[in-house]
Amino acid sequence: MTSQKSSWRQAAVYQIYPWSFNEDEGRQPQKGHGSIKGIAEKIPYLREEVGIDAIWLSPFYPSPMKDGGYDISDLKDVHPDLGTIDDFDELVRVAHHHGVKLMADFVPNHTSDQHEWFQKSRKRDGYEDWYIWHPGHVDENGERQVPNNWASVFSMPNRQARDRGEMPWLHHDEWTPPVSQWEWDDERQEYYLHSFAKEQPDLNWSNPFVREAMKDAMRFWLDHGVDGFRVDAVNHIGKNMKLPNEEVNTAYNEQWNENPYDQLLRYNSADYPEALHSYIWEMAQVLKDEKYEDRDLRMVLEAYVGESELRDMDAIAPGVASTFNFGRFYIDWSASHQKIQIDYYYSRLQKTAVGNQVNGNHDKTRVATRLGEDFARTAAIMNLFLPGMRFIYNGEELNLRDAKIPYERLQDPYGGRDPERTPMIWDTDMPNGGFSNVAPEDLWLPVNEEDLDRSVASQRAQPKSTLSLFREALKLCHKLDAVQRGSYVSMHTDNDNVLAYSRRTDDDTVVVLTNFTRETQHVKVFDTDFVIAESILSSNNVREDLGRVDIRSGITLEPAEALVIIPA
Ligand code: NOJ
Numbered sequence: 380m381t382s383q384k385s386s387w388r389q390a391a392v393y394q395i396y397p398w399s400f401n402e403d404e405g406r407q408p409q410k411g412h413g414s415i416k417g418i419a420e421k422i423p424y425l426r427e428e429v430g431i432d433a434i435w436l437s438p439f440y441p442s443p444m445k446d447g448g449y450d451i452s453d454l455k456d457v458h459p460d461l462g463t464i465d466d467f468d469e470l471v472r473v474a475h476h477h478g479v480k481l482m483a484d485f486v487p488n489h490t491s492d493q494h495e496w497f498q499k500s501r502k503r504d505g506y507e508d509w510y511i512w513h514p515g516h517v518d519e520n521g522e523r524q525v526p527n528n529w530a531s532v533f534s535m536p537n538r539q540a541r542d543r544g545e546m547p548w549l550h551h552d553e554w555t556p557p558v559s560q561w562e563w564d565d566e567r568q569e570y571y572l573h574s575f576a577k578e579q580p581d582l583n584w585s586n587p588f589v590r591e592a593m594k595d596a597m598r599f600w601l602d603h604g605v606d607g608f609r610v611d612a613v614n615h616i617g618k619n620m621k622l623p624n625e626e627v628n629t630a631y632n633e634q635w636n637e638n639p640y641d642q643l644l645r646y647n648s649a650d651y652p653e654a655l656h657s658y659i660w661e662m663a664q665v666l667k668d669e670k671y672e673d674r675d676l677r678m679v680l681e682a683y684v685g686e687s688e689l690r691d692m693d694a695i696a697p698g699v700a701s702t703f704n705f706g707r708f709y710i711d712w713s714a715s716h717q718k719i720q721i722d723y724y725y726s727r728l729q730k731t732a733v734g735n736q737v738n739g740n741h742d743k744t745r746v747a748t749r750l751g752e753d754f755a756r757t758a759a760i761m762n763l764f765l766p767g768m769r770f771i772y773n774g775e776e777l778n779l780r781d782a783k784i785p786y787e788r789l790q791d792p793y794g795g796r797d798p799e800r801t802p803m804i805w806d807t808d809m810p811n812g813g814f815s816n817v818a819p820e821d822l823w824l825p826v827n828e829e830d831l832d833r834s835v836a837s838q839r840a841q842p843k844s845t846l847s848l849f850r851e852a853l854k855l856c857h858k859l860d861a862v863q864r865g866s867y868v869s870m871h872t873d874n875d876n877v878l879a880y881s882r883r884t885d886d887d888t889v890v891v892l893t894n895f896t897r898e899t900q901h902v903k904v905f906d907t908d909f910v911i912a913e914s915i916l917s918s919n920n921v922r923e924d925l926g927r928v929d930i931r932s933g934i935t936l937e938p939a940e941a942l943v944i945i946p947a
Contacts, residue, residue: 387607387677387733387768389863390432391853392482393425394772396741397439397461398448398823399802402815409816412823413802415439415462419470426477428839428846429776430853433480433768435609435679437741439467443493445578445792447741447800449484449611450491454596464603471604482679483600485608487593487662488615489579496592497580501567509589510580511572513561513622523563525570528624529648530557533575533793534640554631557639560648574615574649576792584616584658597665607677610662610700613692614682617655619647650684656695663696679703679735679768690727697732704735704767708743712750714878714895718869721880725766725867734767739775745799746772748781753939756848756918757893760941763852764882764891766867771849773803777838778845782827790824801827806836848918855916855943861887874902877936881907890944894936904930909946916943 401417402409418436425431438448441458448458457467474481490497500506513526534557540546541555549555561570562577572581582589597608625643636642659680666676680692680702689702704724710716728734738746738758747755755778763769781798791797801824805813812826812834819825838844856862865882870890872879877900881890890907894900912930918941927947928934936942 385675385677385733386432386480387675389766389856390480390768391430391763391856392433392435392735392768392770393429393431394435394437394740394770396437396447396773396800399800399814400773401803401805404816410460411815411817411821412460413814415457415466415470419466419473422470422473422477422479424835426479428835429771429849430857431479431771433482433606434474435482435770436484438484438486443491443578444790445491446576447791447796449486450489450493450576450579451486452491452493453495454490454593455599468603475604480606480675481604482607482609482677483605484611485597485600485678486611487582487584487658488574488612489581492578492580496582501564501571503567508583508586511583511618511620512564512567512569513572514569515561515563525559525561527561527622528643529560529572529622530625530640530643531560531573531575531577532638532640534558535638535793535795537639538637554633554642555639557642574612581615581618584618585620585654590658590661594662594665597662601665601671601674601676606675607666607679610678610680612682613659613680614655614684614688615649616658617651617653618649619651619654621647623647645684650682650688652688652691656691659692659695659700663700666699667696677701677733686723686727693727693732694729697729701728701732701734703737703770705737708737712754712895714876714893717895718878718880721765721867721878722869725869734765735770736762736765736767737770738762739772739799740770741772741800742796743799745779745781746775747778748798751939752778752780753897754895756845757895757939757941759845759849760852760916760918760943761878761891761893763849763856764862764889764943765880766865766882772799776846776849777804777830777833777835779804779830779833780827782825782829784825788825797824800824804830804834807831807834808836843920851916852943859887859889859945860884861889861945865889870904870906872902872904874900876900877902879904888946890930891941892934892936892944893941894939897938899938900936901933902936903933907946911947912944913947914942914944917941 398412400413401421403414403416439461440451441453441456442448442450457464496506496509500510515523515526518524538555560572563570573579574581628644631642678700692702706720710720782801784797789797802814838846861882861884865884868881868883870879876896878893881888910931912928919937
């Protein structure tokens, strides 16, 4: 299927964090975390009450859970605590039956250290070059030193240790050292490389057997019916295997850059185009295989890199693969700055590419906490009407916030991402918000008590709730041809606090106006082919009869309001 016709072009994609979504009631005894069957039970909710078109499942594979499931010990199975392969097949069946596509998280860069490949590799029992091993260097004092200065992404624990007073030898003006990517292995008597936690050794993508095994894992899930992949940390698979040191990032300043990892530039340890581009291309060929020609497959690549690197990756296989568009996370919440990023993004995307918009995920402070609950609704409407795949992180439709988690209940080794990963809240009046029936202290992460009254059950009948807002917005998105097929047209107004864009086909137009302030704004819109407009949706007030306005003489936007209008 060509991507021009692909149903991913305007798909609302809902990210599910399986451990925190829903535990099916049938599971006895209950375990205190989500299950695959629990996800299947909620597909009708997602389709009918939210209006989503696809789900992305964060890792559900066997894992020692040293990194929230991103440390996979078997790429071709389901974590026994979440369910079975049969449960997974049934989930795919239920999803497809409801017209919902399913994207699986695919983690190419590393496995768990418990994976059979690594266990054998460290014993030199086959798989010798499947990971990146090095004996290190012996210095003038006869001491063994790591092969180079490459730093682990998970270097925050050093910063936290220093804050706890555990690095007294550092002078006050010295930076906190990052965690090395190299870990000594007593068994093999060599160092192995890990871009993330030490329990997540990096696979050696320069080894063709590794590449074949990973593509084989992709095929395994495609044959189980998945419609594509969210590809984890893809930029890390491309490394300079000569292993040169990284240069120091002279722009690093510990006050502004949180993570000691950012002290080094990244030209070799990741983002190395000579290797990376061809590996992405190879993965894309799996989706393009003749065998799957009747399927509508896609992958979305996760890479926290600069715009020019993203542009290059997006040009590798635009028909099936595009990178996540995270650019707006790094820009302040102002109409003019956000507009520059949005305009640039759509202008640089190739015609055959499918773009995307994101307000949050399992690695980021929830949008309601980051921007505030009012602006979270504004940001939702702004994103939902833009072209491409619109990602919704589970709980965003309820305006859930980050939770405060007691130290002794933290799960994330990296140290900061549990607050956005707490359980979904289904019913205010049920134990643990209807998520699971265990005693609260046995939940894998606590329910955010402060959000208990934001449950699905309490919001579904309230016309002004965030859930109703998502439902109405996605209904409109499905109904309006300009949203389904229209191009993105950036617009000018007389008010710098308002961002305006439209979606246009030859016959239809939809305009979205967003007030980026908490004050009332008056705005005139000039470059439309109509003057009298009808307001069809407001982020503040979910009603369809919002009235008629003259857009040349001006529209009044309420504080933090996003307003959707069409020609009257
Ligand atoms: C990105 C994932 O989103 C994150 O949760 C994980 O820790 C790293 N990749 C490593 O897999």
